[in-house]
Amino acid sequence: DVKVTQSSRYLVKRTGEKVFLECVQDMDHENMFWYRQDPGLGLRLIYFSYDVKMKEKGDIPEGYSVSREKKERFSLILESASTNQTSMYLCASRTIGATGELFFGEGSRLTVL
């Protein structure tokens, strides 16, 4: 059974803290994605990676960075968390190819106080 695993379901952090969200997939997928989901705004693409050590900015990269040192792992980093980064964060992966759909993790709900 295919699996995308996000390290934390719920996190509570303080403003200014550094936050790491980890995502691991076991499907040998080339592409990995980080989205944030907010009511009324849908899923907004933060960063994606199409290969190890490769990354591309999405629509809202400000305040975030990513790391992909191994194919199966894609990390989202908030260098200095702010209250407006309180959100649900979804990791996803897909294989290369036109028809490959996204496989999602369960999400990480981050609250920044």
Added chain:
Amino acid sequence: AQKITQTQPGMFVQEKEAVTLDCTYDTSDPSYGLFWYKQPSSGEMIFLIYQGSYDQQNATEGRYSLNFQKARKSANLVISASQLGDSAMYFCAMREGQDMRFGAGTRLTVKP
């Protein structure tokens, strides 16, 4: 500019009736893919259906069909014979190259 537009924040449908969820997109790439996902209240994202930009026929998967009008850049999802379990958020997404972007979603409520 928004690449994927879903203009219906919420929709209601009577059980057993059909419903159409709207999606328009914007791209200059001749090769792209369109996807629909369902997100029930449990939060999981469920892939429903895919349409490629070069596909001549509209995609169908069981009770789901995608009404693809390329010239109008629309990719509406049609759900036939709605069931109570269809109540959920529905997201339209577009793949350009390697990335994937989503619309704001439509919350569908099926009434008994």
